[in-house]
Amino acid sequence: MTAPILEIRHLTHSYPDGNSGIFDISLSVSRGEFIILAGKNGSGKTTLIRHLNGLLQPQSGEIKLHGKNISKNLILTRRTVGMVFQDADTQIVGDTVFDEVAFGPENLNLGRAHINEKVSMVLEQLDLTRLKDRNPATLSGGEKRKLAIAGILAMDPEIIIFDEPFANLDHPGTQSLLTTISDLNKNGQTIIMATHDVETLMAKASRLVIMARGRLVEDGSVGDLIKKLERHGIKAPCACRMEAKAHPWQT
């Protein structure tokens, strides 16, 4: 096994009431993994992932990127660990789809030709080329979320983290986004997805990590943990529930 890209050790961050936050989280992320970070609302998923690119500082514990504490180089961390938030639509700053994707590379002071080439490549990869001159405000919810991913991809991140990526998307929007993300993973992109909706993602992910009350309570393969979802307040996939109903005498 290769050395982990990201290592979280004994991470704790409690909010002022003292009972909520995240407590003693340890987790290693290796190249090419597709991790579902599952947990019911309030279990601490967003708090955990906001630490992973330095948006929140640990109160105790540490986070290492390639063996170095992330707070030592936040600029590098934010390039390496890309975040797509649930409210990605509100992060849009460009007048056109092309400009929006160019925004990140421009801030890295790359040359114009290099930026244009990179942006065109990413738009092509996410099937957004036909929308490149559109005002981002006129895009559908699913297209806006793809645009947010394009903006992150243009920075060549090693890990992309999604917070509830399917929130407010209809079924076609969800399926299209899922295919996009799964294709990225097939091409080697490391992915972490925080969600309370495991069913949509389970066929694509390699690993399932479950949080409850701010703690990491399970970490294993999707197949092994699927039967434990409901005890942590997460909806189990339909097939699991049907099996339980069809053979109640076996449970």
Ligand SMILES: Nc1ncnc2c1ncn2[C@@H]1O[C@H](COP(=O)(O)OP(=O)(O)O)[C@@H](O)[C@H]1O
């Ligand atoms: N800024 C904040 N101030 C105080 N409490 C917060 C704040 N953000 C989150 N919390 C609390 O921390 C816990 C974990 O929240 P969060 O990380 O948002 O969970 P999730 O993303 O799994 O829904 C919840 O009890 C929530 O109410």
Ligand SMILES: [Mg+2]
């Ligand atoms: Mg959340």
